[in-house]
Amino acid sequence: xxxxxxxxxxxxxxxxxxxxxxxxxxxxxxxxxxxxxxxxxxxxxxxxxxxxxxxxxxxxxxxxxxxxxxxxxxxxxxxxxxxxxxxxxxxxxxxxxxxxxxxxxxxxxxxxxxxxxxxxxxxxxxxxxxxxxxxxxxxxxxxxxxxxxxxxxxxxxxxxxxxxxxxxxxxxxxxxxxxxxxxxxxxxxxxxxxxxxxxxxxxxxxxxxxxxxxxxxxxxxxxxxxxxxxxxxxxxxxxxxxxxxxxxxxxxxxxxxxxxxxxxxxxxxxxxxxxxxxxxxxxxxxxxxxxxxxxxxxxxxxxxxxxxxxxxxxxxxxxxxxxxxxxxxxxxxxxxxxxxxxxxxxxxxxxxxxxxxxxxxxxxxxxxxxxxxxxxxxxxxxxxxxxxxxxxxxxxxxxxxxxxxxxxxxxxxxxxxxxxxxxxxxxxxxxxxxxxxxxxx
Amino acid sequence: xxxxxxxxxxxxxxxxxxxxxxxxxxxxxxxxxxxxxxxxxxxxxxxxxxxxxxxxxxxxxxxxxxxxxxxxxxxxxxxxxxxxxxxxxxxxxxxxxxxxxxxxxxxxxxxxxxxxxxxxxxxxxxxxxxxxxxxxxxxxxxxxxxxxxxxxxxxxxxxxxxxxxxxxxxxxxxxxxxxxxxxxxxxxxxxxxxxxxxxxxxxxxxxxxxxxxxxxxxxxxxxxxxxxxxxxxxxxxxxxxxxxxxxxxxxxxxxxxxxxxxxxxxxxxxxxxxxxxxxxxxxxxxxxxxxxxxxxxxxxxxxxxxxxxxxxxxxxxxxxxxxxxxxxxxxxxxxxxxxxxxxxxxxxxxxxxxxxxxxxxxxxxxxxxxxxxxxxxxxxxxxxxxxxxxxxxxxxxxxxxxxxxxxxxxxxxxxxxxxxxxxxxxxxxxxxxxxxxxxxx
Numbered sequence: 001x002x003x004x005x006x007x008x009x010x011x012x013x014x015x016x017x018x019x020x021x022x023x024x025x026x027x028x029x030x031x032x033x034x035x036x037x038x039x040x041x042x043x044x045x046x047x048x049x050x051x052x053x054x055x056x057x058x059x060x061x062x063x064x065x066x067x068x069x070x071x072x073x074x075x076x077x078x079x080x081x082x083x084x085x086x087x088x089x090x091x092x093x094x095x096x097x098x099x100x101x102x103x104x105x106x107x108x109x110x111x112x113x114x115x116x117x118x119x120x121x122x123x124x125x126x127x128x129x130x131x132x133x134x135x136x137x138x139x140x141x142x143x144x145x146x147x148x149x150x151x152x153x154x155x156x157x158x159x160x161x162x163x164x165x166x167x168x169x170x171x172x173x174x175x176x177x178x179x180x181x182x183x184x185x186x187x188x189x190x191x192x193x194x195x196x197x198x199x200x201x202x203x204x205x206x207x208x209x210x211x212x213x214x215x216x217x218x219x220x221x222x223x224x225x226x227x228x229x230x231x232x233x234x235x236x237x238x239x240x241x242x243x244x245x246x247x248x249x250x251x252x253x254x255x256x257x258x259x260x261x262x263x264x265x266x267x268x269x270x271x272x273x274x275x276x277x278x279x280x281x282x283x284x285x286x287x288x289x290x291x292x293x294x295x296x297x298x299x300x301x302x303x304x305x306x307x308x309x310x311x312x313x314x315x316x317x318x319x320x321x322x323x324x325x326x327x328x329x330x331x332x333x334x335x336x337x338x339x340x341x342x343x344x345x346x347x348x349x350x351x352x353x354x355x356x357x358x359x360x361x362x363x364x365x366x367x368x369x370x371x372x373x374x375x376x377x378x379x380x381x382x383x384x385x386x387x388x389x390x391x392x393x394x395x396x397x398x399x400x401x402x403x404x405x406x407x408x409x410x411x412x413x414x415x416x417x418x419x420x421x422x423x424x425x426x427x428x429x430x431x432x433x434x435x436x437x438x439x440x441x
Numbered sequence: 442x443x444x445x446x447x448x449x450x451x452x453x454x455x456x457x458x459x460x461x462x463x464x465x466x467x468x469x470x471x472x473x474x475x476x477x478x479x480x481x482x483x484x485x486x487x488x489x490x491x492x493x494x495x496x497x498x499x500x501x502x503x504x505x506x507x508x509x510x511x512x513x514x515x516x517x518x519x520x521x522x523x524x525x526x527x528x529x530x531x532x533x534x535x536x537x538x539x540x541x542x543x544x545x546x547x548x549x550x551x552x553x554x555x556x557x558x559x560x561x562x563x564x565x566x567x568x569x570x571x572x573x574x575x576x577x578x579x580x581x582x583x584x585x586x587x588x589x590x591x592x593x594x595x596x597x598x599x600x601x602x603x604x605x606x607x608x609x610x611x612x613x614x615x616x617x618x619x620x621x622x623x624x625x626x627x628x629x630x631x632x633x634x635x636x637x638x639x640x641x642x643x644x645x646x647x648x649x650x651x652x653x654x655x656x657x658x659x660x661x662x663x664x665x666x667x668x669x670x671x672x673x674x675x676x677x678x679x680x681x682x683x684x685x686x687x688x689x690x691x692x693x694x695x696x697x698x699x700x701x702x703x704x705x706x707x708x709x710x711x712x713x714x715x716x717x718x719x720x721x722x723x724x725x726x727x728x729x730x731x732x733x734x735x736x737x738x739x740x741x742x743x744x745x746x747x748x749x750x751x752x753x754x755x756x757x758x759x760x761x762x763x764x765x766x767x768x769x770x771x772x773x774x775x776x777x778x779x780x781x782x783x784x785x786x787x788x789x790x791x792x793x794x795x796x797x798x799x800x801x802x803x804x805x806x807x808x809x810x811x812x813x814x815x816x817x818x819x820x821x822x823x824x825x826x827x828x829x830x831x832x833x834x835x836x837x838x839x840x841x842x843x844x845x846x847x848x849x850x851x852x853x854x855x856x857x858x859x860x861x862x863x864x865x866x867x868x869x870x871x872x873x874x875x876x877x878x879x880x881x882x
Contacts, residue, residue: 060603060877079518084875086650096652099607099877117611152879162501166540170558209527211537413865413873420861424854432854434525436501436540438593 027052027094028357030350031112031122033102033290035062035085038128038322038342040410045350047092051357054120056112058101060085063151064409066339067418069190071154072280073197074162074205074431078155080418083411102129104293107315124317124353127290127304128346131323131337134286134301140261141185145281148190157280159436161198164277165206166436169213178275180218183266185258186283187224188231189375192241194280195222196377199248205431220250221274223266225283227255230375230383232336237375237383240393244377258283285337287324299326299334309363310349316356319349327366335368339408344368376401379426468493468535469798471791472553472563474543474731476503476526479569479763479783481851486791488533492798495561497553499542501526504592505850507780508859510631512595513721514638515603515646515872519596521859524852543570545734548756565758565794568731568745569787572764572778575727575742581702586722589631598721600877602639605718606647607877610654619716621659624707626699627724628665629672630816633682635721636663637818640689646872661691662715664707666698666724671816671824673777678816678824681834685818699724726778728765740767740775750804751790757797760790768807776809780849785809817842820867 028051032039035057046053064081071078089095100114105127111119133147146157161182168179180202184195198220207215222229222245228238229245229252245252256268265276287302296312297305303326304312310325312318321327322342327335335341345366352363372390374397376382382397384390392400402422409415424432469492473480476498487494505522512519530536541555546568552560574590576582587598602623609620621643625636639661648656663670663686669679670686670693686693697709706717728743737753738746744767745753751766753759762768763783768776776782786807793804813831815838817823823838825831833841843863850856865873 059879060607060875077518077520079520079874079876082876084650084873087871087873087875090649093652098611099604100611114611116608163540166501167557170539170541170555208531209525211534411873413862413869413871416861416865417858417873420857421854424857428854430528430854432525432528432852432858433520434501434528435520435523438500 028123028353029054029121030124030126030353031056031120032126032128033057033105033112034128034130034288034322034324035059035088035097036065036128036130036322036342037339038130038346039126040088040346041343042126042128042321042346042350043089043092043095045347046354047089047095049094049354049357051094051124051353053089053092053095054098054122055085055089055095056098056100056102056114056120057085058099059151060097060099061151062088062410064414065149066405067409068148068151068154069194069197071151071433072148072157072161072194073201074158074434075197075201075425076418076421077433078151080414080421081409082151083414088410102290105290107294107296107312107318110317122317124356125319126346126349126353127318127320127324128322128342129288129290129324130342131285131287132289133281134284135281136284138258138260138283141281144261144263145185145279147281148194149285155437157278158433160278161201162434162436165210165213165215165218169210172213174277175214175217178265178277180215181265181274181276182220182278182280183274183276184220184222184280184282185261185266186281187222187226187229187254188282189373191222191224191280191282192229192245192375192377194282195220195250196245196248196381199245199250200378201431203249204429205434209434221253221276222250223253223256223258223268223274225255225257229254232373233375233383233385234391236391237385237393240383241375241377244381248378285323291324308365309352310345310366311352311363319352321345321349327368329368330365336373338373340371341368374401374404469564469794470495470562471565471567471794472497472561473567473569474498474546474553475569475571475729475763475765476500476529476538477506477569477571477763477783478780479571479787480567481529481787482784483567483569483762483787483791484530484533484536486788487795488530488536490535490795490798492535492565492794494530494533494536495539495563496526496530496536497539497541497543497555497561498526499540500592501538501540502592503529503851505855506590507846508850509589509592509595510635510638512592512874513589513598513602513635514642515599515875516638516642516866517859517862518874519592521855521862522850523592524855529851543731546731548735548737548753548759551758563758565797566760567787567790567794568759568761568765569763569783570729570731570765571783572726572728573730574722575725576722577725579699579701579724582722585702585704586626586720588722589635590726596878598719599874601719602642603875603877606651606654606656606659610651613654615718616655616658619706619718621656622706622715622717623661623719623721624715624717625661625663625721625723626702626707627722628663628667628670628695629723630814632663632665632721632723633670633686633816633818635723636661636691637686637689637822640686640691641819642872644690645870646875650875662694662717663691664694664697664699664709664715666696668696670695673814674816674824674826675832677832678826678834681824682816682818685822689819726764732765749806750793751786751807752793752804760793762786762790768809770809771806777814779814781812782809815842815845 061082135141372386374384384392502523574588813827815825825833
């Protein structure tokens with residue numbers, strides 16, 4: 001992966017890094033690629049341990065992705081869900097953050113190649129680069145649809161939706177061209193949560209904002225290839241979600257895949273068209289493309305095949321966690337792409353590294369402890385499936401959703417601001433962050 | 442200003458607009474250009490009055506510009522100081538917002554030409570388009586310096602400053618090229634407040650964020666052409682500001698104008714250079730260029746010459762308020778470019794319009810009631826000059842600054858979030874919004 005003439009430099013650098021680690025005996029250097037749920041959990045597990053840690057991310061902030069849809073629907077500010085990475089690891093003297101884009105990993109010479117500095121040598125590597133939106137080959141998605149995987153995606157979607165309303169307000173003829181219709185592609189938790197939140201934004205907020213616009217013509221159309229939403233939930237939760245979405249006016253097109261996306265909307269495989277000026281693509285993800293260049297065995301979705309302990313076959317010093325890893329349970333079933341899987345896997349990998357560092361023999365199989373899944377549809381409405389067969393719905397599900405997300409959000413300030421915004425949104429029926437970020441001139 | 446073939450359309454439109462105003466007798470239509478302090482104050486004065494009002498702005502939000510420097514220094518989120526314009530006028534049935542860029546005003550046919558819809562006919566017009574950053578002919582400012590007049594400017598400056606630290610962290614050789622030095626051009630309130638806040642950001646926050654970077658080499662250099670900062674304040678306040686800035690490590694270069702700005706920093710007129718990778722231009726403003734195309738008498742800084750009542754000579758139906766107006770007191774001295782001047786002028790113009798609408802005879806001279814000026818230098822440090830010769834400084838000045846800005850900030854949610862962030866920043870010595878917004882790929 002790396003030109004041969006770099007080998008000498010890399011070897012020298014590896015030595016050098018160990019030499020400057022600042023203690024008498026050079027501490028092993030752990031590099032973590034990715035500041036998402038997995039990367040942060042790994043860093044926190046390694047805090048204060050006899051290793052030095054470098055956390056590499058292309059952004060200087062962690063993205064609390066479960067709340068991206070709330071940024072996209074003006075309920076929260078982008079900053080509210082994006083705690084600074086250096087702030088997160090600030091109190092851990094053995095952890096340093098590096099803002100940079102990872103171009104490649106030199107597995108042979110144990111170095112991470114970044115775009116803005118010399119290669120970063122490692123003794124142990126945790127790859128936690130997550131997943132990216134995937135169009136699964138559907139034409140037009142990359143050009144005409146907005147994904148919802150990053151903070152930029154969320155602010156872009158927020159601006160787009162609000163701008164469409166402004167355009168229709170200035171020129172009502174645009175309504176017939178779908179200016180007020182949003183197609184949400186994908187009926188997983190993200191698509192369901194976004195659809196419910198958009199419908200509430202339209203009926204509760206924008207209907208009051210636009211005095212001369214017939215906002216009752218605004219529509220959210222949720223399109224899902226399989227005949228159900230929330231495929232990983234129980235049938236009872238699926239029915240609850242469908243009822244709650246329909247109660248909010250969301251149009252459901254289930255069981256019909258999207259054939260293509262274009263500038264006028266989407267075309268379904270049964271030939272019907274949905275005219276819409278805004279299409280959001282929540283229909284699936286694939287592993288971060290960083291995995292493509294490493295020469296490792298991968299699944300169809302690009303995930304790196306890993307050993308039972310999440311290490312890479314042939315590279316016991318490299319671990320892969322979260323959406324990037326093709327981890328399975330004992331029965332060979334892949335673990336779901338959820339934040340708790342990434343966090344638990346990252347802690348397992350970090351503990352495995354510490355076992356190796358301390359020479360304590362073999363590492364163990366990673367087992368995901370399922371703490372449940374949740375999805376919120378809107379005001380006082382959510383479904384939650386907890387361990388031991390506990391199902392929550394309605395207000396109780398919603399309150400547990402709110403509480404858990406506040407707990408998992410990082411940092412006191414972010415929690416306080418999110419709580420304040422939620423309280424405001426609930427009691428005022430408002431969404432306080434309706435900002436269209438101007439296009440650069 | 443408008444091609445002749447548009448005249449018929451405009452005349453027809455003017456009739457049409459009056460016809461559809463929704464009451465038996467068509468209500469006069471007031472168009473307000475600009476959603477800043479002036480535009481909002483005018484709209485609020487006209488709320489519920491027997492007129493219809495259209496508030497036109499290029500953004501869908503009001504920018505609370507006195508706190509832009511806090512966004513630029515990661516103390517507040519952009520959303521915190523940008524309440525949605527439709528939200529502000531939501532409860533006023535007779536006021537509607539229009540998001541659009543004003544291209545021109547057809548003073549003869551009483552219509553505002555926007556970029557995204559038909560011309561907006563008016564019976565009365567309030568021009569409150571404010572001011573823009575001006576380089577006063579200094580070479581390189583437009584290319585190499587960042588202004589601090591808009592929300593985009595503030596987020597761009599925030600990203601730039603933080604990115605420079607990241608670059609220096611990845612490559613310490615960049616420190617010698619000024620990666621950690623910021624030149625603030627202009628010693629008015631904006632320049633002083635920004636300089637103090639940057640110095641505190643560096644020493645209190647970034648010094649802890651960057652464990653391997655010598656942040657003590659970071660520097661803020663405030664350059665001002667005249668020999669004092671805060672030119673409009675009393676000598677006592679000026680001295681206080683200088684002392685407080687120096688106590689925070691801000692380097693002051695007073696009495697030396699900037700000759701040019703380039704990619705390496707600034708060159709002063711005395712030939713000395715200050716190497717800096719970030720230059721902020723707070724050295725002056727001029728009237729919004731919208732004034733340039735109207736064919737009206739203007740001052741050297743582009744402000745529109747107005748009558749005593751703020752109406753335009755020859756156009757009694759057009760009023761100009763705030764930074765766009767060359768309003769003077771009885772002695773012919775121009776009023777300062779301050780939010781209170783814009784707000785008081787806008788209220789005066791709105792009341793004058795209502796007098797005309799009600800046929801109550803002559804309008805009166807606009808008199809600015811000086812409520813004082815304030816500038817904060819940093820934590821527990823501000824100077825305030827209130828009426829009756831009351832001067833405040835230190836903690837007392839700072840608390841009055843905080844309180845007044847909370848009061849003038851619009852909307853309960855924004856006040857609550859700003860208060861929460863300030864409390865957090867004060868007690869934690871943190872700045873919670875350290876986000877580098879990624880460049881588009």
